[in-house]
Amino acid sequence: MLLTYRHLGGLGVALWAVTILVCLFLLVPIVFIAALSFGSSQWLVFPPPSWTLRWYRELAADPRWLEAALTSAKVGLLSAALAVLLALMASFALVRGRFRGRGLLRALFLTPMVLPVIVFAVAIYALFLRVGLNGTLVGFVLAHTVLAFPFAVIPIVNSLEGFDKSIEDAAVLCGASPLQAKLKITLPAIRIGLFSAAVFAFLISWDEVVVAIFMASPDLQTLPVRIWGALRQDLSPVIAAASTILVAFTLLVMAAAALLRRRISR
Amino acid sequence: MTPAFLSIRDLRQTYGSFVAVDDVSLEIPEGEFLTFLGPSGSGKSTTLYALAGFNEPTSGDILLKGASILATPSHKRNIGMVFQRYTLFPHLNVRENVAFPLRVRGQAEREIAARVDQMLALVQLDAFADRMPGNLSGGQQQRVALARALAYDPPVLLMDEPLSALDKKLREEIQIEIRRIHRETGVTILYVTHDQEEALRLSDRIAVFNRGRIEQVGSGRDLYHNPATRFVAGFIGDSNFLDTAEVAVSGDRGRVVFPDGTAMGDLPVHRSAPGGGATAAQVMVRPQSLRLAAAGLPVRVLDVTFLGDTSTVQFRTGWGQEIWMRAGAEEIAGLSPDATAHLGWTAGESHLFV
Numbered sequence: 001m002l003l004t005y006r007h008l009g010g011l012g013v014a015l016w017a018v019t020i021l022v023c024l025f026l027l028v029p030i031v032f033i034a035a036l037s038f039g040s041s042q043w044l045v046f047p048p049p050s051w052t053l054r055w056y057r058e059l060a061a062d063p064r065w066l067e068a069a070l071t072s073a074k075v076g077l078l079s080a081a082l083a084v085l086l087a088l089m090a091s092f093a094l095v096r097g098r099f100r101g102r103g104l105l106r107a108l109f110l111t112p113m114v115l116p117v118i119v120f121a122v123a124i125y126a127l128f129l130r131v132g133l134n135g136t137l138v139g140f141v142l143a144h145t146v147l148a149f150p151f152a153v154i155p156i157v158n159s160l161e162g163f164d165k166s167i168e169d170a171a172v173l174c175g176a177s178p179l180q181a182k183l184k185i186t187l188p189a190i191r192i193g194l195f196s197a198a199v200f201a202f203l204i205s206w207d208e209v210v211v212a213i214f215m216a217s218p219d220l221q222t223l224p225v226r227i228w229g230a231l232r233q234d235l236s237p238v239i240a241a242a243s244t245i246l247v248a249f250t251l252l253v254m255a256a257a258a259l260l261r262r263r264i265s266r
Numbered sequence: 267m268t269p270a271f272l273s274i275r276d277l278r279q280t281y282g283s284f285v286a287v288d289d290v291s292l293e294i295p296e297g298e299f300l301t302f303l304g305p306s307g308s309g310k311s312t313t314l315y316a317l318a319g320f321n322e323p324t325s326g327d328i329l330l331k332g333a334s335i336l337a338t339p340s341h342k343r344n345i346g347m348v349f350q351r352y353t354l355f356p357h358l359n360v361r362e363n364v365a366f367p368l369r370v371r372g373q374a375e376r377e378i379a380a381r382v383d384q385m386l387a388l389v390q391l392d393a394f395a396d397r398m399p400g401n402l403s404g405g406q407q408q409r410v411a412l413a414r415a416l417a418y419d420p421p422v423l424l425m426d427e428p429l430s431a432l433d434k435k436l437r438e439e440i441q442i443e444i445r446r447i448h449r450e451t452g453v454t455i456l457y458v459t460h461d462q463e464e465a466l467r468l469s470d471r472i473a474v475f476n477r478g479r480i481e482q483v484g485s486g487r488d489l490y491h492n493p494a495t496r497f498v499a500g501f502i503g504d505s506n507f508l509d510t511a512e513v514a515v516s517g518d519r520g521r522v523v524f525p526d527g528t529a530m531g532d533l534p535v536h537r538s539a540p541g542g543g544a545t546a547a548q549v550m551v552r553p554q555s556l557r558l559a560a561a562g563l564p565v566r567v568l569d570v571t572f573l574g575d576t577s578t579v580q581f582r583t584g585w586g587q588e589i590w591m592r593a594g595a596e597e598i599a600g601l602s603p604d605a606t607a608h609l610g611w612t613a614g615e616s617h618l619f620v
Contacts, residue, residue, distance in 0.1 A: 170353035170411070172341045173318060174367035175418065181341075184370075188357040 087152035135217030148201035159193025277326035288478035304475030346415030526584030559610030
């Protein structure tokens, strides 16, 4: 190898420095927020004069925060389930189908990923205004399903492409109906792809704020929307506490997903 | 005449203007091991898939015990199949793979367990019941696939080049095993391969496919000794095709004059099937039928190759065609490149295709 680390000399040190800087850039704000959420200062002074759990107690005392978290979880789970279901069917069409415009359809399915979120948010807000879905759970779930869909399609298409159709054919000749063969053989065989799709889809919805702001009503808010709203009213350490919980939960989901994935792939 | 156990009648499969299977007909008795042999794209797999129900024939019919199966969907045909690729269900262990067809048939747990044990014993993999497919060799995987395909006692077992991914030694081992299993179960087997040696080793009868048609059906011996067409003569065993200058046919015997003037009589005549392409008459003779003779076809030696048990010699005829002979080392001891010799053979061992 021409470019091994050992041969870089001084450049190696520079690489290390850049890596550390990038990591700091990504992590420090999160660490600050977490630290401030435990600080006693009302004005988010850093370093905190002393440590307290007061903001977490205030957070727990306000039912609106818990409600927002529950809404987030509900929207996330429903969107993830719906996105995975739709993505599964779409993936069969993309991988197994032989029709004109397949490549185009595939690109279309991925557009929510590249379309500016604000454009999508305004568009779906205008649409839902007509059908009266703004501020409803259904509206929230549908909007987030669209956003999560491409992230579910990618892993499922990948795992389905890696699955030999002959295996499904074998199941059919063994006496399983085509649907049975898919449910009993194909789905378990691509379960890691399905699982990744569900985790991605959930996390996309869980921390989504732009579309959520458009979908939200005073009675129906997700956690990011609630944080955003609270921030605009006053800058309180309670927000830092809520943000910390949001981040902690996200990390938890990712860690659990990694563990589970290792278990199901044996 | 009672209908055969399995009949394929005028089966035709077209894709646009491409004819993949061209009016194939076959009558297969119960318990036969029949191989579809042919080059890739000759229609042998397409015919097998029609039996499996994976493609719908354009026309024609397939009858099992006298009743058409074409209207029956694949999963209700009760046909067993071993595929070219490894098709064990990756998330199920060996036992559960073999049990799968029994479970979808709703059999009782106890029956399933007994049957699975019996099948694993048949393919001699009892010790591997709890392994996952990923922890099996290719040969073991295909044996489990065989056990799975036979578990529900199908009337017909289809095998689509099941050994093509294995190396030669393993392939021969499993061929012996497949023969044994065929003997023990008596199941009717339709086997697809492009490997003539495999076909000869396994089959009761071989159907030679070429360009969507069956050129000839018969035992390996039949095909080798009495090839009906040039294609079969060239595909089964090694062969030399010699051009001719003059041909005179009377009855089923013919007399030829080769381009260099050498004459030969009393050759068995084969007429190419109508529409088989009107090419000039040729004489086919096997490399091992050729002998060095005092008089005969004058040739010049091009090369001598020592191959252990036998040697091969490359010759060129007076009119420039190459011809080769297989012989024992002592027979060709005197030959060296550029020497001249005369080749002879028993007329009955060669074939005149007109």
